[in-house]
Amino acid sequence: MWELLLVMLERLAIIVTVAFIMTRFSFVRSIIEQKDISFWQRLAVVIIFGCFGIIGTYTGLAVDTEGGVYSRWTLTLQDNEAIANSRVVGIVVAGLLGGWKVGIGAGLLAGFHRFTLGGFSDLACGISTVVAGAIAGYFYKRNENQRMISWQTALVVGMVAEAVQMFIILGIARPFEQAWSLVSGIGLPMIFANGIGAALFILIIRNVVSEEERMGTIQAQRALRLADQTLKHMRKGLSKESAQATCSILLKEIDVAAVSMTNRKEVLAFVGVGKWRHQNNPIIQTLATKEVLKTGTLKLANEDDIFNEEENFPLRAAVIAPLKQNHETIGTLKFYFRTEKERTETTIELSKGLATLLSHQLELSEMDRHLELAKQAEIKAPQAQVHPHFLFNALNTIVSLIRTDPAKARQLLISLSRFFRQNLSGVNKTEASLEEELAHVKAYLLIEETRFSDRLSIIYEVDQLVLDAIVPPMTLQPIVENAMKHGLKDHVGECQLRIRIKKQPKGVRVQILDNGIGMSQERLKQLFESPVTSETGTGIGLYNVKRRLDMMYGERYSFELTSEKDVGTVWTIDLER
Numbered sequence: 001m002w003e004l005l006l007v008m009l010e011r012l013a014i015i016v017t018v019a020f021i022m023t024r025f026s027f028v029r030s031i032i033e034q035k036d037i038s039f040w041q042r043l044a045v046v047i048i049f050g051c052f053g054i055i056g057t058y059t060g061l062a063v064d065t066e067g068g069v070y071s072r073w074t075l076t077l078q079d080n081e082a083i084a085n086s087r088v089v090g091i092v093v094a095g096l097l098g099g100w101k102v103g104i105g106a107g108l109l110a111g112f113h114r115f116t117l118g119g120f121s122d123l124a125c126g127i128s129t130v131v132a133g134a135i136a137g138y139f140y141k142r143n144e145n146q147r148m149i150s151w152q153t154a155l156v157v158g159m160v161a162e163a164v165q166m167f168i169i170l171g172i173a174r175p176f177e178q179a180w181s182l183v184s185g186i187g188l189p190m191i192f193a194n195g196i197g198a199a200l201f202i203l204i205i206r207n208v209v210s211e212e213e214r215m216g217t218i219q220a221q222r223a224l225r226l227a228d229q230t231l232k233h234m235r236k237g238l239s240k241e242s243a244q245a246t247c248s249i250l251l252k253e254i255d256v257a258a259v260s261m262t263n264r265k266e267v268l269a270f271v272g273v274g275k276w277r278h279q280n281n282p283i284i285q286t287l288a289t290k291e292v293l294k295t296g297t298l299k300l301a302n303e304d305d306i307f308n309e310e311e312n313f314p315l316r317a318a319v320i321a322p323l324k325q326n327h328e329t330i331g332t333l334k335f336y337f338r339t340e341k342e343r344t345e346t347t348i349e350l351s352k353g354l355a356t357l358l359s360h361q362l363e364l365s366e367m368d369r370h371l372e373l374a375k376q377a378e379i380k381a382p383q384a385q386v387h388p389h390f391l392f393n394a395l396n397t398i399v400s401l402i403r404t405d406p407a408k409a410r411q412l413l414i415s416l417s418r419f420f421r422q423n424l425s426g427v428n429k430t431e432a433s434l435e436e437e438l439a440h441v442k443a444y445l446l447i448e449e450t451r452f453s454d455r456l457s458i459i460y461e462v463d464q465l466v467l468d469a470i471v472p473p474m475t476l477q478p479i480v481e482n483a484m485k486h487g488l489k490d491h492v493g494e495c496q497l498r499i500r501i502k503k504q505p506k507g508v509r510v511q512i513l514d515n516g517i518g519m520s521q522e523r524l525k526q527l528f529e530s531p532v533t534s535e536t537g538t539g540i541g542l543y544n545v546k547r548r549l550d551m552m553y554g555e556r557y558s559f560e561l562t563s564e565k566d567v568g569t570v571w572t573i574d575l576e577r
Contacts, residue, residue: 095136
């Protein structure tokens with residue numbers, strides 16, 4: 001009995017080989033990983049495992065129940081013979097990986113084959129093979145929430161399936177004396193051997209899959225690390241500085257001889273072996289690189305493609321991958337190798353992935369550039385906006401003063417000129433000092449003060465030491481204009497506007513206060529959430545003030561507005577410095 005067990009365990013080397021080969025088939029891997037596969041792929045799995053069961057039959061040992069003689073690699077059986085085999089291993093594994101349909105299908109194929117070989121146990125063995133597939137399918141159902149069947153489960157199922165086969169042989173095979181002699185002689189060795197075989201099969205599959213996943217995890221971690229290290233450089237765009245920094249990072253992290261990066265015309269960076277080649281002449285010379293720039297597809301370059309003009313050049317192979325932006329090839333990423341043998345499939349796939357990664361980063365840099373342009377346009381937009389009503393009112397006021405008070409008219413013209421000069425000069429600026437903003441406001445208020453006759457008094461409370469604080473252009477004027485139009489214009493009695501700029505422990509506080517008619521709480525709430533409809537303007541001035549402060553200061557400022565009907569409004573901006 002123990003001799004039989006040892007011989008059967010020797011045959012498990014076949015199981016190891018078959019298990020490894022099966023992990024190479026994509027549809028078998030899909031079943032292992034419990035993914036959906038097509039009917040034809042499932043049928044192929046049934047045939048493969050059924051054939052494995054047939055191999056297990058052929059590699060078994062023929063047993064003569066009368067003489068107790070074991071013979072090897074028997075292809076036919078006499079009436080008094082049976083086979084001690086590992087057929088159940090393939091069927092059990094099929095059911096554990098693919099469910100009862102795959103298990104029973106493989107069992108039918110291998111069971112029918114066993115029945116055709118003859119022997120007194122042919123029918124019993126054929127039936128038990130199908131039953132083994134059903135048993136394994138039952139355990140598959142019980143463990144379907146697990147990602148993969150454990151080897152311990154496979155061990156138990158393999159032993160149970162073989163034990164059931166022994167009972168079926170005792171129940172069906174005749175004469176009973178031969179059946180009993182067979183079971184008593186081979187029962188325990190086959191139960192243990194097939195249980196170990198099923199467990200070993202699953203263990204090998206698990207280890208292969210786990211090793212590949214581990215390697216995939218390592219590659220993913222490397223890719224994420226490279227993405228993190230190169231992002232800050234490539235988001236600046238494709239330049240000599242960003243290319244040099246990126247190539248240095250890639251050379252350090254990847255097992256290649258050299259790394260290079262180009263734009264459409266010249267080599268931007270070359271680090272590693274042979275870097276002296278491009279120091280004096282950075283213009284792209286190789287046809288292989290020009291081909292990638294033209295076609296936008298990856299190329300595996302050999303010695304004849306790139307290095308034939310320099311006999312002693314140490315690099316003999318390369319992977320040239322396109323760098324793209326908005327689906328247009330704008331450069332190349334090149335990995336060099338000393339020999340073509342060093343250019344493995346892994347490095348080729350890594351090259352593709354890194355080229356795609358860097359292309360995405362370049363697209364992010366383009367998006368950043370457009371976003372910055374949009375921000376600058378939004379910051380500059382208010383400078384170009386001068387309400388026609390203000391201009392007409394100012395000109396009418398000046399015309400009326402030319403005869404009655406020429407000196408005053410001259411002063412207003414100077415203020416109007418300063419106001420427009422500030423608007424025009426600010427178009428090309430993205431920031432202004434509080435001193436410049438205050439001068440702009442004073443020019444505006446001098447005109448408005450004249451229009452209000454003697455009803456308007458303006459009070460300035462300014463700390464000169466903080467006037468160098470920076471704000472977006474046209475920050476104060478829209479607030480002052482709003483106070484004049486909506487707070488003081490319809491106010492009955494004396495109008496007062498107070499402008500405070502004071503130093504704070506952590507920065508500067510700017511306040512604009514009026515004693516006008518105030519505004520409702522509903523309008524107060526809507527004012528900075530979105531552009532508000534206005535009868536006398538575009539309704540976007542105050543909304544843009546906050547938007548532009550958000551862009552410049554982020555969370556380092558606060559904007560507070562309080563207002564009360566018939567009492568007045570207070571605007572408060574606190575800036576950190």
